[in-house]
Amino acid sequence: MKLSVLLLLACSGFAADPQYTADGQMRFPADYREWVFLSSGLGMTYAQPTQGEPNFDNVFASPEAYKAFVKTGSWPEKTVLVLEVRKSDSNVSINKGGHIQTALSAVEVHVKDSARFKGGWGFFGFEKGDTAKLIPMTANCYSCHEQHGAVESTFVQFYPTLIDIAKQKGTLKQ
Numbered sequence: 001m002k003l004s005v006l007l008l009l010a011c012s013g014f015a016a017d018p019q020y021t022a023d024g025q026m027r028f029p030a031d032y033r034e035w036v037f038l039s040s041g042l043g044m045t046y047a048q049p050t051q052g053e054p055n056f057d058n059v060f061a062s063p064e065a066y067k068a069f070v071k072t073g074s075w076p077e078k079t080v081l082v083l084e085v086r087k088s089d090s091n092v093s094i095n096k097g098g099h100i101q102t103a104l105s106a107v108e109v110h111v112k113d114s115a116r117f118k119g120g121w122g123f124f125g126f127e128k129g130d131t132a133k134l135i136p137m138t139a140n141c142y143s144c145h146e147q148h149g150a151v152e153s154t155f156v157q158f159y160p161t162l163i164d165i166a167k168q169k170g171t172l173k174q
Contacts, residue, residue: 016062017078018111025131026109026124032082036066038159042099056101058084069162073169075152079112121153
């Protein structure tokens, strides 16, 4: 009985930690849709909006990272956040207004690992396949997140379940 409990704890403790290949690529966290859902945005963009249906952004946090954030207002080492970008449509079935989520467009992963990444956080863009290279540290996503992230380099200001926690814990940047 004790051995099975230890095995269960060991497995659950490592399930959401970032996993890498020997050459430093990140392995895709295939179970992220079972993680804690933080928020969904519609039509959010850093560039000029384009014509057509807006994209949905869905954000998920690994369960361990979410629990730690709730306790402390900060993200622990090995935090994994997944941004899932989906297309939208408004002309579906009986729908007469509003938008629904459709095909997956992109998946990006934001990882806190101070030993691995300068500045503590790294970004990975998953296209086809189950591994991704680190997005170069010179990419705009790093400076934008550093300048505009409400907690560390994360956009907690868009996560309604976490913004009040960050305010209460005093970790929210002004």
